Structure formats: structure tokens, C-alpha cells
Amino acid sequence: MKKLFVLSIITFFMAACGGGNAGESKEPDAAVADSGGEKIPNPGGSDVAAYDPNRGTGKFTHVDVADKLDPQMATSGEKIYGVKCAGCHKLTGEKLVGPGWKGVTTRHKPEWIMNFVTNTDEMITKDPKAQAMLEICLVRMPNQNLTDTDARDLLEFMRKNDGVK
Numbered sequence: 001m002k003k004l005f006v007l008s009i010i011t012f013f014m015a016a017c018g019g020g021n022a023g024e025s026k027e028p029d030a031a032v033a034d035s036g037g038e039k040i041p042n043p044g045g046s047d048v049a050a051y052d053p054n055r056g057t058g059k060f061t062h063v064d065v066a067d068k069l070d071p072q073m074a075t076s077g078e079k080i081y082g083v084k085c086a087g088c089h090k091l092t093g094e095k096l097v098g099p100g101w102k103g104v105t106t107r108h109k110p111e112w113i114m115n116f117v118t119n120t121d122e123m124i125t126k127d128p129k130a131q132a133m134l135e136i137c138l139v140r141m142p143n144q145n146l147t148d149t150d151a152r153d154l155l156e157f158m159r160k161n162d163g164v165k
Contacts, residue, residue, distance in 0.1 A: 058115030077157025105162045
């Protein structure tokens with residue numbers, strides 16, 4: 001009976017942390033903004049710019065965030081959090097499996113957050129801040145197969161969690 005219970009718990013966490021539709025697109029051909037905010041094509045989803053410690057590594061070089069929260073995006077981001085993130089991250093500053101999310105948008109730029117959640121493996125390989133988090137948490141964050149829209153909605157939910165109105 002204990003073995004069945006433990007197996008059920010492990011299966012739950014694997015599904016919560018690594019779940020996602022493998023066929024879900026990451027929108028690799030979407031245009032991205034360069035550091036000046038201009039849209040540039042991103043064929044094949046390759047990196048547009050080299051590593052930058054303020055944004056990490058990935059296709060997001062500029063993310064427009066308004067002073068006011070977009071409630072619709074935040075609500076969508078909260079749903080994504082509930083399905084793909086809540087198993088490992090608390091909304092407080094307390095560590096669960098991964099670090100707590102309280103204050104994440106004050107510690108990292110939007111571009112860094114978007115690149116981390118959509119390009120996790122490369123960020124952990126190249127980014128010192130991501131590597132430092134791995135040393136503390138001791139568990140490598142799995143790729144959640146988030147679309148660019150999912151990642152932006154999740155960022156908006158993180159902003160809401162950090163008190164943006």
C-alpha cells in the first residue's frame with residue numbers, strides 16, 4: 001500500500017513539473033523585438049542575440065510590460081501556474097522544490113524571465129543566476145513546453161503576485 005502511495009505522489013509531481021503537450025508549438029517563426037523594440041523575424045527560433053546577463057539567452061530581447069496589469073493575461077497565467085508550476089513553486093518567497101516566486105519580477109527583467117521559462121536548458125547551462133538557483137534548489141527545472149503567449153501570460157501573473165495593479 002505504501003509503495004502505491006509513493007508511486008502516486010511521484011507520478012503526480014512528474015506530471016505537474018514535466019507535463020505539457022509535446023506537440024505544442026513554441027512559435028519559432030514569430031517575430032521578436034530587438035533591443036530597440038523593433039520587430040525582427042526569427043526564422044527557426046534561433047537566438048537573435050548573444051548572451052546578455054540582463055536578459056539571459058533566448059529570443060526575447062525586449063518585452064513590453066505596461067505600468068498597469070493586464071487582468072486577462074494574469075488570469076490566463078494563473079491557470080498555467082496551477083497546471084505547470086504550482087507543484088514546484090510557491091507564490092511566497094519560500095522554496096518548495098524550486099524557488100518561491102515572491103519578488104521574482106523585481107529580481108529579474110521581463111526578458112530574463114521569458115527566456116528562462118521558454119529556454120530553460122540553455123539558460124541553466126549559460127546563465128550564472130540560473131546556475132546559482134540550481135545550486136540552491138538541487139533540482140533542474142524541466143522544460144515546460146510553454147508557447148510565447150503562455151510565457152507572457154505567466155509573466156503577467158508573476159507581476160500580479162508581486163503587487164502590480
